[in-house]
Amino acid sequence: MEGALLVQKYGGTSVGDAERIRNVAGRIAAAHAGGNKVVAVVSAMGKTTDDLIDLAESIARDPAPRDLDLLLSTGETISCALMAMALREIGVDAVALGGGQAGIRTDAVHGRASIVAVDPKRVRAELDRGRVVIVAGFQGFTEELDVTTLGRGASDLTAVAMAAALGAERCEVYTDVEGIFTADPRVVPDARVLREVSYEEMLELASYGAKMQPRSIELAARYQTPVLVASSMSDAPGTLIHGAAERTAAAMEIRNKVNGVTYERGVARITVRAVPDRPGVAAALFTPLADAGVSVDTIVQNASAERLTDLSFTVDGPELARGLEVARPVAAEIGAADIAGRGGLGSVSIVGTGMQNAPGYAARMFRALHQAEVNIEMITTSQIRITCLVDESQVERAVRALHDAFELAQEE
Amino acid sequence: MEGALLVQKYGGTSVGDAERIRNVAGRIAAAHAGGNKVVAVVSAMGKTTDDLIDLAESIARDPAPRDLDLLLSTGETISCALMAMALREIGVDAVALGGGQAGIRTDAVHGRASIVAVDPKRVRAELDRGRVVIVAGFQGFTEELDVTTLGRGASDLTAVAMAAALGAERCEVYTDVEGIFTADPRVVPDARVLREVSYEEMLELASYGAKMQPRSIELAARYQTPVLVASSMSDAPGTLIHGAAERTAAAMEIRNKVNGVTYERGVARITVRAVPDRPGVAAALFTPLADAGVSVDTIVQNASAERLTDLSFTVDGPELARGLEVARPVAAEIGAADIAGRGGLGSVSIVGTGMQNAPGYAARMFRALHQAEVNIEMITTSQIRITCLVDESQVERAVRALHDAFELAQEE
Numbered sequence: 138m139e140g141a142l143l144v145q146k147y148g149g150t151s152v153g154d155a156e157r158i159r160n161v162a163g164r165i166a167a168a169h170a171g172g173n174k175v176v177a178v179v180s181a182m183g184k185t186t187d188d189l190i191d192l193a194e195s196i197a198r199d200p201a202p203r204d205l206d207l208l209l210s211t212g213e214t215i216s217c218a219l220m221a222m223a224l225r226e227i228g229v230d231a232v233a234l235g236g237g238q239a240g241i242r243t244d245a246v247h248g249r250a251s252i253v254a255v256d257p258k259r260v261r262a263e264l265d266r267g268r269v270v271i272v273a274g275f276q277g278f279t280e281e282l283d284v285t286t287l288g289r290g291a292s293d294l295t296a297v298a299m300a301a302a303l304g305a306e307r308c309e310v311y312t313d314v315e316g317i318f319t320a321d322p323r324v325v326p327d328a329r330v331l332r333e334v335s336y337e338e339m340l341e342l343a344s345y346g347a348k349m350q351p352r353s354i355e356l357a358a359r360y361q362t363p364v365l366v367a368s369s370m371s372d373a374p375g376t377l378i379h380g381a382a383e384r385t386a387a388a389m390e391i392r393n394k395v396n397g398v399t400y401e402r403g404v405a406r407i408t409v410r411a412v413p414d415r416p417g418v419a420a421a422l423f424t425p426l427a428d429a430g431v432s433v434d435t436i437v438q439n440a441s442a443e444r445l446t447d448l449s450f451t452v453d454g455p456e457l458a459r460g461l462e463v464a465r466p467v468a469a470e471i472g473a474a475d476i477a478g479r480g481g482l483g484s485v486s487i488v489g490t491g492m493q494n495a496p497g498y499a500a501r502m503f504r505a506l507h508q509a510e511v512n513i514e515m516i517t518t519s520q521i522r523i524t525c526l527v528d529e530s531q532v533e534r535a536v537r538a539l540h541d542a543f544e545l546a547q548e549e
Numbered sequence: 550m551e552g553a554l555l556v557q558k559y560g561g562t563s564v565g566d567a568e569r570i571r572n573v574a575g576r577i578a579a580a581h582a583g584g585n586k587v588v589a590v591v592s593a594m595g596k597t598t599d600d601l602i603d604l605a606e607s608i609a610r611d612p613a614p615r616d617l618d619l620l621l622s623t624g625e626t627i628s629c630a631l632m633a634m635a636l637r638e639i640g641v642d643a644v645a646l647g648g649g650q651a652g653i654r655t656d657a658v659h660g661r662a663s664i665v666a667v668d669p670k671r672v673r674a675e676l677d678r679g680r681v682v683i684v685a686g687f688q689g690f691t692e693e694l695d696v697t698t699l700g701r702g703a704s705d706l707t708a709v710a711m712a713a714a715l716g717a718e719r720c721e722v723y724t725d726v727e728g729i730f731t732a733d734p735r736v737v738p739d740a741r742v743l744r745e746v747s748y749e750e751m752l753e754l755a756s757y758g759a760k761m762q763p764r765s766i767e768l769a770a771r772y773q774t775p776v777l778v779a780s781s782m783s784d785a786p787g788t789l790i791h792g793a794a795e796r797t798a799a800a801m802e803i804r805n806k807v808n809g810v811t812y813e814r815g816v817a818r819i820t821v822r823a824v825p826d827r828p829g830v831a832a833a834l835f836t837p838l839a840d841a842g843v844s845v846d847t848i849v850q851n852a853s854a855e856r857l858t859d860l861s862f863t864v865d866g867p868e869l870a871r872g873l874e875v876a877r878p879v880a881a882e883i884g885a886a887d888i889a890g891r892g893g894l895g896s897v898s899i900v901g902t903g904m905q906n907a908p909g910y911a912a913r914m915f916r917a918l919h920q921a922e923v924n925i926e927m928i929t930t931s932q933i934r935i936t937c938l939v940d941e942s943q944v945e946r947a948v949r950a951l952h953d954a955f956e957l958a959q960e961e
Contacts, residue, residue: 155604155607155608158608159608189627192567192627192631193630193631193634195567196567196570196571196631196634196635196638197634197635197637197638198638200634200637201633201634201637203644203645204630204631204633204634204637204645205630205634207626207629207630207633207645207647208626208627208630208631208634210626211623211626211627214619214620214622214623214626215601215604215620215623217619218605218616218617218619218620219604219605219608219616219620221613221616221619222605222608222609222612222613222616222617222620223608223609225609225612225613225616226608226609226610232615233615233616233619235619235696237694238694238695238696259693281671282649282650283650284647
C-alpha cells in the first residue's frame with residue numbers, strides 16, 4: 138500500500154479522551170510516514186453527542202432538527218480540531234476541516250440529511266500540499282451553508298463518501314473491536330474475526346462486533362470502495378469488506394460458504410390464521426400497523442388449504458401488545474379465523490454470499506438445530522441468509538450449534 | 550423604538566446555563582413582540598471557552614491558532630443553537646446562524662482575525678421572513694470558509710459589526726452589570742450608572758463595570774452606531790454610548806463635564822534621569838523593551854536643564870525587575886545619569902469628553918487629591934482624561950475624593 142490514498146475513520150471510543158486522541162494521531166502519522174495520502178474522518182469524543190442532546194432537552198422539549206444539527210455538529214468539530222493539534226504536536230502537518238468545508242453537500246433534511254454531492258477540491262488541494270486532512274464526520278452543509286447532520290453513526294458515511302469521491306484505495310474504519318466476527322464472541326467463545334466479507338454479508342453481520350451504519354455499507358457497495366474494519370487499539374489485521382467478485386481465489390474454493398451466525402433477542406410473533414387469500418389482504422393488515430408506528434420486521438405467508446392462508450410477522454417484543462391491538466380488528470374485518478401473539482422469541486441466522494447458489498445449507502442448519510434440541514418456530518430466507526425463529530431461551534444454544542456445524546472457528 | 554432593527558448581544562454569564570438561556574430568550578421574545586426586528590449575538594456559555602482551551606492544552610503544548618479557532622468557535626455555536634431552541638420553545642420563530650454563515654468575513658489571522666466585510670444578505674432574508682436571527686459571536690469565515698475567531702471578548706465586535714452592516718437603530722450589549730459606572734462601585738459606594746457616555750469616554754471607562762472590547766467601541770464610533778450597555782438580569786435602563794454631538798440638550802449644558810473616575814493597581818515606574826536630549830534616545834530605550842516583551846503603558850518625558858531630559862514610563866508591577874534589567878545597560882549606553890524603578894504604585898484618572906475645551910479640571914483634580922493627602926507621583930493627560938500616578942495604598946482614597954469633588958454621585 139505504498140503511496141496509496143487512504144480514508145480512515147475513527148469512532149467516538151477511539152477518540153474518547155486526550156490520550157486516545159494522541160494514540161490515534163500516532164496511527165495516522167504512521168500511515169502518512171508510509172508514503173500514503175491520508176484523510177481521517179473523526180467522530181465526536183465518547184459521550185459528547187449524548188451530553189449535547191441532554192443540554193438541548195434541558196432547554197426545549199422538542200428541539201427543532203435544524204437547531205439540533207448545529208448543536209450536535211460541534212461534537213465532531215471539537216475532535217477534528219483536537220486531532221489536528223495532536224498531529225502537529227508530533228510534527229505532522231495536518232489541517233482540520235468541518236464536514237461542510239471538506240465538501241460534504243447534503244439536502245436540508247435536518248437530523249438525517251442525505252449526501253447529495255461531495256466536492257473534494259479543498260481536500261485534494263491540502264493532500265497535494267503534503268498535509269494530512271482531518272474531517273469532522275457526521276455533518277455537512279446545505280447549499281445555503283446550513284449545517285446538517287447525517288444521522289447517528291453517520292461518520293462512517295462521511296468516510297465512505299469521501300473515499301468514493303476521492304477514488305481512495307480504501308476506506309479504513311477503526312473502532313474498538315477487531316473486525317467482523319463469525320458470531321457474537323460473548324455467546325460463542327471460539328468466534329473468529331473474518332478476514333473478508335462481501336458488502337451483502339456485512340449488512341447482515343454488522344449487528345454486533347464492528348458495527349457499521351448500513352447506509353455506509355450500501356454506499357461502499359455502490360462505489361465498490363473496499364472498506365477495512367479494524368481496531369484502533371491493536372494491530373490486528375481486521376476485516377476487509379469488498380465486492381464478492383474480488384474474493385481471493387483461495388477463498389473462492391473454500392468448502393464452507395457460510396461466513397457467520399447472527400442472532401436477535403426480544404422478538405415477538407403475531408400470526409393471523411386462515412385468512413381468505415385474496416388481493417389486498419396484506420395491505421389491509423400492514424397499513425394500519427405502519428400508521429400506528431409498529432415496526433414490522435419479517436413477514437411470512439404460507440399458502441394453506443382451500444384458498445385460505447396463514448400470515449405471520451415479527452415485531453419487537455415490547456410492541457407485541459400494541460401490534461395485536463391494531464391487528465385484531467383488521468383480522469376480523471378481513472375474515473381471518475384467528476389471531477394470536479407470542480413473545481419470548483429470538484432469531485438465529487446463518488449468513489454467506491456463497492450460499493445462494495449452493496444447495497444443502499438450509500437442511501444442514503435445520504439438522505444442527507434439531508440435534509441441539511432447538512425447536513424452529515418460523516423460517517425465512519433471503520439471498521444470503523437463512524433465519525429461524527426459536528424460543529428466546531434457546532438462542533445461545535442455537536448460535537453455538539450453528540457455529541460448530543459450519544466449522545466457523547476454523548480459519549478460511 | 551416601535552419597529553426598529555435591533556442587534557442585541559448577550560455575554561457568557563447571561564447565557565451561562567439553561568435557566569439563563571431561557572431568561573434571555575424571554576427578553577429577546579419581548580423585543581420581537583414589540584414589533585422590532587431582532588438579531589441576537591451570543592457568546593459561549595460561562596466557562597466553555599476556558600474548558601476548550603484546557604482540552605487543547607491537554608493535547609498540544611502550543612496548539613496551532615487555526616486549529617484552536619475551529620475548536621473555540623464551537624462554544625458560541627452551542628449557545629447559538631440552544632438560544633434558537635429556547636425561542637422556538639416559547640413560540641418565537643428563530644434561526645441560528647454561525648458567524649460565518651451570518652456573513653462575518655475575516656482575514657486569516659487566526660486567533661485575532663479582523664473583520665474585512667459583513668455580508669448581511671442571509672440575516673436580512675431571515676428578518677424579512679419575520680424570524681429572530683441568533684448569531685454565534687466571536688467567529689467568522691475566511692474566503693476559503695476556514696473558521697476564524699476575532700479574539701477574546703469579540704462577540705461585542707460581531708454585534709457592533711452586524712449592527713453597522715444592517716444599519717440597525719442600535720446595538721444593545723447585555724451583560725451582568727447595569728451599565729457604565731462613574732467609578733468602581735466596590736471602591737465608591739455611591740458610584741452611579743451613567744445614562745450616556747461618548748465613545749471616547751467609554752474607551753477610558755470600560756475597564757470595570759460593563760466591559761466592552763475596545764475594538765468594538767472604535768467600530769461603533771466609526772459607524773456612529775449607538776450602543777446601549779445594560780444588564781440582562783434587570784430592567785435598569787443601562788448606559789447609552791453614542792457620539793458626543795448627539796448628546797441631549799440637557800446633557801450639553803450640565804456644569805460637570807467629568808463623567809467618571811477610573812483607577813489601576815499594580816503599576817510600576819522606571820525613571821531614567823538626566824538623559825542627553827538628542828534624537829533617537831527614546832527609540833534606543835523602548836526598542837529593546839519591546840523586543841524583550843516588556844509592555845510599556847504610559848511614557849512621560851520632561852525637558853530639564855542643559856539639554857538633559859528625564860524620562861519616566863510605567864510597566865505592570867510584575868515586569869519591573871525585567872524592565873530594569875533590560876533598560877539599565879541601555880541607560881548607561883545613552884549616557885543617562887541614573888536609572889531607578891519603583892513598584893507599589895497605582896493610577897487614578899478623571900474622564901470626560903467635555904473636559905477638553907474647558908480649563909480648570911486638572912487644577913480641581915490636583916486640589917482634591919491634595920486635600921485628601923494623596924501625593925502625586927506623575928501626571929499624564931490625554932484629550933479626555935487626566936491621570937495621576939499615586940502610591941498604591943492611596944488609590945481608593947484618591948478615587949473616592951475625586952468622585953466627591955466632581956459630584957459624580959448626583960444625577961446628570
